[in-house]
Amino acid sequence: MTSQFQFQLDSLFQRCHSLIHIKQLQAHLITTGKFHFHPSRTKLLELCAISPAADLSFAAQIFRRIQNPSTNDWNAVLRGLAMSPQPTQAISWYRSVSRSPQKVDALTCSFALKGCARALTFSEATQIHSQVLRFGFDADTLLVTTLLDVYAKTGDLDAAQKVFDEMPKRDIASWNAMISGLAQGSRPNEAIALFKRMKEEGWRPNDVTVLGALSACSQLGALKQGEIVHGYIVDEKLDMNVIVCNAVIDMYSKCGFVDKAYSVFQNMSCTKSLITWNTMIMAFAMNGDGYKALDLLDQMALDGVHPDAVSYLAALCACNHAGLVEEGVRLFDLMKGSVVKPNMKHYGSVVDLLGRAGRIKEAYDTINSMPMLPDVVLWQSLLGASKTYGNVEMAEMASRKLVEMGSNSCGDFVLLSNVYAARQRWHDVKRVREAMITKDVRKVPGFSYTEIDCKIHKFINGDQSHPNWKEIYAKMDEIKFRIKAYGYTAKTDLVLHDIGEEDKDNALNYHSEKLAVAYGLISTVNGTPIQVIKNLRICGDCHTVIKIISNIYNREIIVRDRARFHRFKGGVCSCRDYW
Incomplete structure (x- = not known):
């Protein structure tokens, strides 16, 4: 092929911005006899498969x-399929x-692995x-990085780590894939x-690296580590x-330091x-x-940024957590008349808002007024509110709805069991727990994290595995x-088991969040804030105890x-x- 024709061909490729242009180019290649010239033919296929005008069929x-075909x-074509909606x-x-006469190369394997990912x-x-190993492609850094990314995304982090450790040569993408995989795969410490x-x-x-690191810090509430990453971001002008x-704001907010998050927001x-x-x-x-949150929603509109469904959902959640019932209902009604119509999550937030406020009948009516069928979460919210306010009839109704929908969440059973236990209906508690055993439903164990000297410490209820457990106890x-001298009485009614008062008192005393706070007290100097991250909702007794601890020991304690x-x-x- 002459250089002049190649130049003309490259010019034609650059002007292909639609499928019509691609078809015209195909016709040109066929009529000029150049369709069978491999580079031009492959370029035509790439245009069809991965360009903005792509059409895989x-x-x-x-x-x-x-x-x-070469x-x-x-x-x-393989590259286009890997990027398509049907990978x-x-x-x-x-x-x-693989079955064709042509040999696969490293790119073939790489594109196939992207499809797998x-x-x-x-x-x-x-x-x-x-x-890959049989063909000897394991020295290709790009290919092996794609492979470890697949393992990380499909949940086999051990396999991903093994691939990473055995790589003869790594690049920045290799590190990024491994860090992101660990962060997204519930191994944020690593x-x-x-x-x-x-x-x-x-x-x-x-x-890309700092996004993975910030995600890990957010999960753990690891403020000190997050500040180190943020410092690096500022130094390298990655901000x-x-x-x-956005990730820095999210990290500070999930570490409990909303003022730091807002400072980043204001100074972007x-x-x-x-x-x-x-x-x-x-x-x-x-x-x-x-x-x-509501003021920021108003400011957002004034700055010419139109709120979307997520904006309204965040604002409704703010009303929910702050007990701003009337403001939340008003915002929801305003949303109904706006361009952004309420979806399932918005209805769920309002049901939770009303339920938390004890307006259970209104929450139930809201579910029945929905233009779509309610999902499991809405009935779970109603069940939770019924448990809080001791409404056995509504709890049983919500529980029946959940069973009809095929929900098998341990929380459904535990909440109903708790409703019965609060009324000392131990026969019904036993019946619910037998149903859990029959259906192999297991309660999620509670655990808590705290960060001390840039190291994360994990506790479970009644934990004695920590090296300093004797000092903690x-x-x-x-x-x-000290809290008993302050007037505290254990809320043994929150221990929903048919056991003696002394055993209930002991069960409450060693909840994971209390152990984490105790470790914070013995491991940090006076006046240092203590941060605790808990996987479940904090219980009422722990909430009361930590309030008293914050006063007696003059400590700020932040629990997420x-x-x-x-x-x-x-x-x-x-x-x-109110929570």
Whole structure:
């Protein structure tokens, strides 16, 4: 092919912005006899498969006209399939090319693995992995990075770690894939450790790296680690990226420091996105600052940013956590008349808002007024409210609805059991627990984290596995003595088992959040705030005890439970005992 014709061809490729243009180019290649010239044919397939004007069905038609497709031809279509809404087709295409006379190359395997990653198909990835080893492609850093990304996304973090550890050569993408995989795969401690190791080995984390590290810090509520990552972001000027700024705001809010989050929000040098506003509104919501969240929603509109469904949901959550019932109902009614119509989550938030306020009949009526069928979450919210206010009839009705919908959540059974136990209907408690055993439903164990000297410590209820458990238990005995002198009486009615009062008292005394607070007291100097992250909702007794501890020991204690933050200081909580 002459250089002049190649120049003309490149110019034609650059002007292909629609399927019509691609078809005209195909006709041109056929009439000039250049369709069978491999580079131009492959380029045509790539245009069909991955360009903005992509049409995979037309790419397949072109491919079928090729008598002896090259590996590059196969790869062009395979790449498009891996990026398509049906990535499993990439796996089928890979099997076809494996059976063809053409040999697969590293790119073939890489595109197939990308399809596996998007389709979350673990077994197919392992098969391709064995072929990668057999073909000797395991020295290809890009390919092996794609492989470890597949393992991480499909949940086999051990396999991903093994691939990472055995890589003869790593690049920044390899580190990023492993850190993100650990952060998203519920191993945030390891993600933070790998981020540290990466810097120690002389690598410069980029915006993708810090997003993974910030996600891990957010999960753990690891403020000190998060501040280190934020410091690096500022030094490297990565805060010019709005996505990174959003992640920093989210990290500070999930560590319980909404003022720090708001400072980042106010001082951003890049343009705020809709996600930025939504993240900040949700930060105020989680921390119980309902009025600030509503003010920010108004400010958002004044700044010309139109609220979306997430904005309204965050604001409704803010009303929910702050007990702003009338404001929440008013916002919901306003939303009904706006462009953004309420969806299932908005209805769920309003049902929860009314239920928490004891307006259970209104919550029930809201469910019945919905234009769509209610989901499991709405009935669970009603069941939770019924438990809080001792409405046995409504609890039984909500429980029946959940059974009809096929829900098998342990929370459904536990809530109903708790309703009966609060009324000392032990026969019904036994019946519910027998149903749990029959259906193999297991209660999620409670656990808590606290960060001390940049190290995360985990506790479970009644934990004696911590190296300092004897000192922790001694501190708990001291706390128990001092809070009783303060007038505390254990809320043994919250222990929903048919056991003696002394056993109930002991069961309450060693809840995971209390152990975490006790460890914080013995491990930090006076005046240092203590942070605790709990996987479940904080119980009423722990809430009362931690309020008293904050006053007796003159400590600020920040507890993030499943739904929100509780900031204890001077014997009061930021939630105003409404959560």
